[in-house]
Amino acid sequence: MKGSRDILLVTHPVLNRDVLSVTLDLKGTMPPHRTVQQKDQWMNKILRTVLVASLFAAGMIAAQSSAPASAAYCVGIYRIYYNSPGSDTGSNTSLNGEWIQLHNKCSTSRSLTNAKIKDYVGHTYTFGTYALGGGKYVKVHTGKGTNTTTDRYQGRAWYVWNNDKDTAYLYNGSGTLLDKCSYNNRYASSIYC
Numbered sequence: 001m002k003g004s005r006d007i008l009l010v011t012h013p014v015l016n017r018d019v020l021s022v023t024l025d026l027k028g029t030m031p032p033h034r035t036v037q038q039k040d041q042w043m044n045k046i047l048r049t050v051l052v053a054s055l056f057a058a059g060m061i062a063a064q065s066s067a068p069a070s071a072a073y074c075v076g077i078y079r080i081y082y083n084s085p086g087s088d089t090g091s092n093t094s095l096n097g098e099w100i101q102l103h104n105k106c107s108t109s110r111s112l113t114n115a116k117i118k119d120y121v122g123h124t125y126t127f128g129t130y131a132l133g134g135g136k137y138v139k140v141h142t143g144k145g146t147n148t149t150t151d152r153y154q155g156r157a158w159y160v161w162n163n164d165k166d167t168a169y170l171y172n173g174s175g176t177l178l179d180k181c182s183y184n185n186r187y188a189s190s191i192y193c
């Protein structure tokens with residue numbers, strides 16, 4: 001076991017002379033051990049510390065942060081315009097004044113084919129074949145219309161986003177929750193998520 005670790009240390013691409021010298025320094029500070037097991041445990045601890053430190057240095061282990069899980073995904077919910085301008089007459093124009101906007105925060109395109117947008121009670125919109133370009137936005141309107149790169153249409157005959165409070169969920173085509181956005185403000189018309 002010890003031998004294989006030594007080979008790993010010498011041949012691992014992210015380890016460099018600094019790390020090896022740290023290892024040697026740490027070996028030099030090894031306290032006296034009463035048993036072989038204690039010595040082995042101590043060395044294991046040192047080797048783990050050095051390996052983890054070197055992987056961090058090489059960027060191979062991302063630092064944990066308190067950011068929400070959604071930050072891990074490129075495409076997220078950017079804004080919901082949940083109270084269409086003017087009276088809610090149910091006209092197609094009014095329905096399309098209600099929308100949810102997604103943003104691809106990454107620089108390269110992301111597939112949204114079969115991706116789903118759901119509200120709190122489960123009303124579901126499913127994308128067809130679609131990809132959102134790097135840095136781009138797309139609005140998904142509630143009413144009927146002809147899909148373009150920047151505007152998609154749920155084709156509904158009535159509103160889907162409540163005027164007071166609701167939660168939007170975005171799932172990718174594999175069913176992974178990419179983002180969610182809740183609001184609870186009947187005095188506003190939209191929310192930036």
Ligand SMILES: [Ca+2]
Binds near residue numbers: 083084086087
């Ligand atoms: Ca309205």
